[in-house]
Amino acid sequence: MIHDRDGLHRLVARIAPGPGPGMTPAALELLEDIVSGHAPAPRRPRVARAVAGAARSIARSPRLVPVIVSLTAVLLAVGWLVPGAAGLGPAPAAAALDIRREGDHYVVMVRDLFAAPASYQRELRQRGLDVDVRLVPIAAASVGHALYFDGTRDFSAIRPIEAPGECVRMALCPIGFRIPVGFRGHATVLIGRAARPGERYGVLEAIDMEGQPFHCVDYVNKTVAEVLPLLRERGLRAEFTSPATKGPRPSAPADWYVYEGVMVADGQALMLVNPTPNPQPRPRDAFCTERP
Structure with a gap:
């Protein structure tokens, strides 16, 4: 924790x-x-x-x-x-996890991303592991990504298992995790599953990360009036938030500046705006290596 x-x-x-x-x-x-x-x-x-x-x-x-x-x-x-954002499906008859021992570690792979959370906990605790596995809805491109809180000082007890092939994601591309057989603390593992229609994401990613609609789009510090057509061209609905409103709103002044954006659901974005340009914008090539 x-x-x-x-x-x-x-x-x-x-x-x-x-x-x-x-x-x-x-x-x-x-x-x-x-x-x-x-x-x-x-x-x-x-x-x-x-x-x-x-x-x-x-x-x-x-x-x-x-x-x-x-x-x-x-x-x-x-x-x-x-x-x-927990798994909404009923507990399946088959095992929700594939847990195999390899030396002094368990290799844990998620077989059913829609199983009830209690199914994961039960299967892990049968092996003496106090681990909460939570499924959160996420964009299709990020299904299987995970984040771990294992209680150790260097967060080294749990290690992701990377998907085969090249992975360009900044947080790796884990499809499961390894945990010591003798682990006796409490751990939480959050794993992304595909969001259902109309379901809000439990893990948000920048709107311009690879695989997202604004990848390689130059939008930071442009006005709302300039960004709205870019959103419409990509079939995106947008809400706006700012230090003044401190909450999502359906619109924003046309002459305000867009600082950041994240995807909150399929086809829906949340944009951070402000009356003045961002004095410390992130680099234009933050997520895009294709720009000249």
Whole structure:
């Protein structure tokens, strides 16, 4: 579980060792306000406290301003949405997990992304592991991605299993995880599953990351009037938020500037805007290597 800022720094260092592009302090503070003001009552307090606490630490720590947008969005969004994002299907008759022992580790692969969470916990605890596996809705391009909170100082107990072939995602492309046979702490594993029609994502990614609609689109610090046609061309609906509104709105002044954007559901984006241009925008090539 993550309860201290240093612990979060270690998690960030493991997932995003390079500094990468970041969000401004104002953006981080705003997203923290959204998390704090719109979080539903959690059904799993232990999981929600861990992730929401990590999100607030990110927003308050100037040392984490350079952290990549995708990681920031993951932590913030899971704290905001994960209580309602558990697997919705009934417990299947077959095993929900494929758990095999390899030496002094268990190799855990998710076989059923829509199983009831209790199915995962039951199968892991049969092997003496206190691990909460939570399924969160996510964009199709990111299905299977995972984030771990394992309670160790360096977050080294649980390791992702990468998908075969080339992986361009900044947080790797895990399709399962390895955990020591003798692990005796508590761990939380959040894994992305395909969002159902109309379902909001539990893990948000920048609108211009690879696989997202604005990949390689130059939109940062353009006005709302300039960005709206780009959204429409890609079939996207948009909500807007700002330090002034501190919550999503259906529209924004045409002459305001767009700072960031994240995908919140299939075909739906949340754009961060402000009356003045962003004085510290992330680099134009933050997620795009194709620009000259």
